[in-house]
Amino acid sequence: GAVVSQHPSRVICKSGTSVKIECRSLDFQATTMFWYRQFPKQSLMLMATSNEGSKATYEQGVEKDKFLINHASLTLSTLTVTSAHPEDSSFYICSARGQGLVNTEAFFGQGTRLTVV
Amino acid sequence: AQSVTQLDSQVPVFEEAPVELRCNYSSSVSVYLFWYVQYPNQGLQLLLKYLSGSTLVKGINGFEAEFNKSQTSFHLRKPSVHISDTAEYFCAVSEGGYNKLIFGAGTRLAVHP
Secondary structure (H helix, E strand, O other), rough: OOEEEEEEEEEEEEEOOOEEEEEOOOOOOOOEEEEEEEEOOOOOEEEEEEEEOOOOOEEEOOOOEEEEEEEEEEEEEEEEOOOOHHHHEEEEEEEEEEOOOOOOEEEEEEEEEEEEE | OOOEEEEOOOOEEEEOEEEEOOOOOOOOOOOEEEEEEEOOOOOOOEEEEEOOOEEEEHHHHHEEEEEEEEOOOOEEEOOOOOHHHHHHHEEEOOOOOOEEEOOOEEEEEEEEE
16 A cells, blocks of 8 residues: 655654644655544544645634644645644544545554643 | 444454454445554554445455445454454544544454463
8 A cells, every 4th residue: 555654753742832743645646634633542533634735624623723734735744733732642643545536545644642741 | 424333442352263343333325434453553554445346345464344234334353363463443434435534432452362
């Protein structure tokens, strides 16, 4: 399968600072990227969907001003957690899908564990 | 609205024994169904998927699943598990391919020697 790389894999930041997480498709052009959040011992919850060159579509209950998503190129999407607080500590995972019909497979990155202290 | 229920949060099993991880879903329209595996601190890897066609789907690592529309189930099975199968398994459903996957809570498969 195709490769999706997330960076960093782990990050610790102080409360009140911002953190940027990158999601890159290494060997295909990702027209659509998805950002998920996973709390400990829980399932993944979709946060937002972004299409290259367009504004992201956020799921209900997700603060778009707090979780800034940029998808400026076909190989890179970023998630910025602004003014992070301890409750934002979580495992963030992206997935990327190339061009084609909706049943074109989406591939997941390895995730980023964010700890806010 | 769609939802996914994974009936078992944990499944302990001995090596080389068969295993079934249960998944039920609810949806008012046709669905696509997926099983993913997650190893500690890693992303998700697709095990198998049902989009259309044969209801018995074979995936990687010897896993298979059967789509049962009447019972709204998509249970995952493996006839003989290995220690390396120890991981978290997620069932997911969507109404549109890989768009907006709705995940179940996950099942922790623990394979013991």
